[in-house]
Amino acid sequence: MVKCCASVFLSLLFLSLLSIDSSESYGTNDGLEQWGYVQVRPKAHMFWWHYRSPKRVDSGPTPWPTVLWLQGGPGASGVGIGNFEEIGPLDYNLKPRNSTWLQFADLLFVDNPVGTGYSFVENTSLLVTTDEEASSDLTELLKQLYNKNPEMQKSPLYIFAESYGGKYAVTLGLSVVRAVKSGDLKLKLGGVAIGDSWISPEDFVFSWGPLLLDLSRLDSNAAANSNSMAEKIKQQIEAGKYGQATNSWGDLETYIISSSNSVDFYNFLLDSDMDPLGAAASSSNNGLSLRRYARYLSMKGESPSDTLTKIMNGVIKDKLKIIPKNITWQEESNEVFMALSNDFMKPRINEVDELLSLGVNVTIYSGQLDIICATKGTEAWVQKLKWDGLKNFTNLARTPLYCDGSDGGTKGFYRSYQNLHFYWVLHAGHFVPYDQPCIALRLLKETTQSPASS
Template sequence: MEKKVPFFFSILLFIALLFHGGKVLALNCQDGSEEWGYVQVRPKAHMFWWLYKSPYRVEDPSKPWPIVLWLQGGPGASGVGIGNFEEIGPLDRSLKPRNSTWLRKADLLFVDNPVGTGYSFVEDKKLFVKTDDEAATDLTTLLIELFSGDEKLQKSPLFIVAESYGGKFAVTAGLSALKAIEDGKLKLRLGGVALGDSWISPEDFVFSWGPLLKDLSRLDDNGLQKSNSIAERIKQQIEDGKFVEATDSWGELENVIATSSNNVDFYNLLEDAGGDDIAAMELGSYEKLSMEKYSRYLTSMRSRSSSPGGDDDLDKLLNGVIKKKLKIIPENVTWGGQSGDVFNYLAGDFMRPRINEVDELLTKGVNVTVYNGQVDLICSTKGTEAWVHKLKWEGLKIFLAKDRTPLYCGSDKSTTKGFVKSYKNLYFYWILKAGHFVPTDQPCVALDMVGAITQSPAT
C-alpha cells in the first residue's frame, strides 16, 4: 500500500509555495502553453486554476484574442475535470486531442469553483461558501490575483461561459468582477457572460418538467398532476423565502418524475437515466444529500452509470497522471467530479432565482448570451424561455419580436443545427439535438457559437 504523506506535512509543503497576496507560484509547461496554480482566496481556502494558451492564436489589432473562463455546475462540479476533459479542453479523457476544442477560438481558463470543488480545497469545513455571492467574491479574488499583475492577460477580453448551476455563479461573478473593475481593484475587460443550460430560475424549470414530459408521452395525466402539485408547493416556498425547504421539495419532485416516467434522463429527456457519464457526476452529489425520500432512487441511478468509460475513469485520470503532472496538488487532496459538501452548504441558495442579476448585467451593457440544448430537461428550453420573458430589460419587447436565424455547421446547409436571435446585448441560441451538455452533444455548432460570442479573430 502506498504510504500517504500526513496532511499536516502536505499543508506545510503547500504553504511553502505561497507568496504575496495568497497566490501560489504558478507552474507551467516548458513551451509556455499551460499555466496552473492555487490562489488563497481567504485564509485556509484555496482555489485551483488552469490556463491553456491557444496554439491557434491570431494577432489582429482590431479583434483582441479572447479568454474564456469556464464555470461548471453542480454546484460543486469540477470545471478542471469535467469541462476540460469531457467538453471543451485540448484533450479528452483518453488524453487524445479534441478536434472541437474551444482553444480554436480562445484561450481557456478552468477554475474549480467554489472552494472544495475538484482540486480546490479548504482546511476547515466552516470555510465552504453558503451563497452564490460568497462564491463570486472568492472568484473575483482569484481574477484579481491572475489579471491585475499581468499586462498580457489584460489585453484579452474575458468571457465567462457557464453550464448548469455555473450560470448562477456566472451572473453573480460577472457583477462582482464589474464592481472590482469600477473600484480599480481588477484590471481586465469583461467581454460578456454566456449562460448554457443554466439554473437561473428554478421555479420556471420545475414547472416545465411535467408538461414537457406529458407532451412526449413520458408522463400520463396522473404523473402530470403529481408533478404540477409539487411545483406549486416549490413556487410558494420560494416566494416565502423558504429556500432549504424548496430544495427538499425539488428532490421530492425529481423522485416523482423518475417514478412516473420510469427514470427519464434529466439531462436528455429522450433517454433513460444512466446513459450519460457526465450527468452521472452531477447526480453523484444528490445521493449524498440528507433527503431520504429519494436517495434510494438516486443511488440506483448512480450504480447504473458505472459502465466502462464512466466517471470512475475520470477519477483515476485526475488523481493519477494529471495530479502527478501538476505537482502542486497536496497529497491528501483527492479530486472528485462532484462535491457533496459544496452542494449541501449551498442548499439555502440552490433554489434562489438570479433573474434580477441577469437584468442588471444587461442594464450595465454587458453582452449576455443564453444558449440551450433542445432535449435538456433539468434546465429545459421551455423553462429558460419562461425566465427570459420575465426580464425587465428595456430591450426585451423588441428582442422577443425578432425572427430567428438558422444555424448550420461548415458548408453543410442541408441540416439545421439550431437557431439564434439577438437584439443589442442579448443573444439566444437554440441548439438542436443537444441535451444538457451542448459542447459534447453538438461540438461543431458549439464551437461556431463560442467564436461568435467572443468575436474571435480565428476563422
C-alpha cells in the same frame, strides 16, 4: 448541515499539508499551459489552469479572447469535467479533441467553489453558502491572476457557464463590473454566456410536467401531480424558505424518475440507466435526493466517470505536481452542494437584468433535449426580464443555424437584439459542447468575436 466529523477530519488532514503561496504558478516549457493555487481567503485555496491557444492571434483590430469556464453541480469540477469532457485540448482518454475551444480562445478553468475538485479548504466552515460568496472568491482569483499580468489584461474575458454555473456567472459578472469600476481589478469583461443554466428554479420545475407530458414520458395524472409539487416549491420560494424548496425539488425529481421509468434529466431521449455516467440518486443525512452531474458518453467497458477519476488522481495529478498528496479529486462534492443548499433554489433573474442594463453582453444557449434546465423554462424566465429591450427581442424572427461539413439540416436557431443573444441548439441535451460541438464552436466564435479563422 455538513457533518461535524468531516470538519475535524479536514482540520487534522491539512496539518500535514505544505502551505501554498498564492503568488506561485507552474506550467509547461512551451508556455502554453500555466496553473496554480490562489488563496482566495485565509485557508481557502482555489485551483486554476490556464491554456494559451496555439492559434492565438496577437495583432489586428480584434483582441484575442479568454474564456473562463464555470461548471455546475454545485460542486462539479471544471478543471476535470469541462476541461477533459467538454471543451479542453484533450479528452478523458488524453487524446486530442478536434472540437476544443482553444481554436478560438484561451481557456481558464477553475475548480469553483473552494472544496470542489483540486480546490480545498482547511476547515469545512470555509465552504461558501451563497452565490455571492462564490463570486467574491472568483473575483479575488481574477485579481491575483490579472492585476500583475499585462499580457492577460489585453485579452477580454468572457465568462462561460453551464448548469448551476450560470448562477455563479451572473453574480461574478456583476462583481467584476464593480471591481473594474473601482480600479481593484484590471481586465476587460467581454460578456457573460450561460448555457442550460439554473437561473430560475421555479420556472424549470414548472416546465417539467408539461414537457414530459408532451413527450409521453408522464401521463396526465403524473403531470398534474408534478405541477402540484412545483406549486409547493413556488410557495416555498416566495416565502423565502429556500432550504425547504431544495428538499421539495429533490422530492419532485424522485417522483418524476419513478413516474417516467427513469427518464434521464439531462437528455429526454434517454433513460438514466442508458448513460454509463447515469444520474444515479444518492441521499444525504436529511434525505435530500442528489443527482450526479451526468454526461452523455457512449463507450464499452469502464465508464468515462471512472476513467476521469483515475486520470485526475493519477497522471494529471502527477503532471501538475502541486496538488497536495492528501487531496483526492472527485467529480462532484456533496459537501459543496450541501453548503449551498439554502441558496440552491434562489433565482438570479435580477442579476441578468442588471447585467443587461449595464450594457454587458449576455448570451443564453439552451439544448433542445435538456429537462433539468429545459428550454421551456429558460424561455419563461427570459420573459420575466424587466430589460427595456425585451419586447423588441421577443418580436424578432429567429435565424436558422447550420454547420459546414456536417450531415446537413437545421442545427439550431439564433435571435439577437442589442446586448441579449439567444441560441436554441437542436439535438443537444444539457451538455451542449459535447452533444453539438459544431454549434458550440460557432456560438463561441460569434460571442467572443474571435479573430481566429474558422
